Amino acid sequence: MPERVDLIESPEEHGYHLPQRTAMYHWMSRWLKGTIDEEPEPETRAQAAKDLNCTETGQVLTSIPEARTLQSIYREEAQRLREKRLSYLSTNSSETWLSDLQKICGITPRASSAWNEKGHAEADGIRESTWTTEIEPGWNLLATLYEKNSGSSQPPILIVADSIGQFESEDDMRNRAREGYPVLRVIPRGLDMQERYKGGELDQYFGDWVVSFLGTGDSGSSACGAAGCGCTEGS
The missing domain is CATH 3.40.50.1820 (Alpha/Beta hydrolase fold, catalytic domain)
Known part of the structure; x- marks a missing residue:
């Protein structure tokens, strides 16, 4: 439907400025509402920063007694998990650690190398x-x-x-x-x-x-199966 494509040129920098917004209003009114509406965008006054504050001071920590930050919450949770981890390590053998880790990661031990x-x-x-x-x-x-x-x-x-x-x-x-x-x-x-x-830019976002795609296998096994080779699949 090429007749429904409108073009607009604007000298503004990157953004969604008034000329672009006005053109979009007109286009949507014409093709979505079926009417011609060339009313200009009403003027909007930007509010002062102090009027947008959620607290009197603008800071939760200085306005609410005993307030906590995400950092403090994360720190406390990390300490709790550390104590739990140390307790687990001190009461279980290394074989148990490995077995539990394999279960958590969904790793199925392989009887022999597939290579x-x-x-x-x-x-x-x-x-x-x-x-x-x-x-x-x-x-x-x-x-x-x-x-x-x-x-x-x-x-x-x-x-x-x-x-x-x-x-x-x-x-x-x-x-x-x-x-x-x-x-x-x-x-x-x-x-x-x-x-x-x-390679490319996508790798830094999606790995x-x-x-x-290198193959299948459990972590720690030799990718090639050769004696003395420590290479692992996917490493």
């Missing part, structure tokens, strides 16, 4: 192994693990790749492995069909959605 080694190659002191896991019926996730033959001594590194860029940094990954870092390169689902992941 299967499909093959490996060794060259220049580096072992490269290919791993797969079926995250959904008929849908396999692919990963490559780079390890130093003599063993890894540094924290693991997780690299999220796609089918286009999966070979861009092989030399760098091998060099990292030579330094003692086990390197796990994973191609998440959704990025194996020529889709490039570049890294790529990590959530």
Whole structure:
């Protein structure tokens, strides 16, 4: 319905100023009420700040005896929870802590690793192994693990790749492995069909959605199943 689109130009800065409001009044009157109404917006006097105060002083703490702030309420609640937590920790074993935490988080222990080694190659002191896991019926996730033959001594590194860029940094990954870092390169689902992941502004609001697609498993288990590798799924 292009005939119901009105355009307005206004020199004002960002906001909803009088010219924009007036145009909106006219448009809504015409298309929602079926009448032509060009009455100007009545003048509205801005009230003084003191007239808008909810208390005499404008501050709850200085107007109401024994008033509390959200900060003080949170502090008291944090102290209460701390005492409850310390009491729980002092009367239960670490095995009980872990079991209760798994129940709260909905973690189901897994009997064995769901990752299967499909093959490996060794060259220049580096072992490269290919791993797969079926995250959904008929849908396999692919990963490559780079390890130093003599063993890894540094924290693991997780690299999220796609089918286009999966070979861009092989030399760098091998060099990292030579330094003692086990390197796990994973191609998440959704990025194996020529889709490039570049991140973006949404990540800071909704989290890294790529990590959530890395596979399934319980926290603390080895993502690749390789001996001596401390990499965890989704970490």
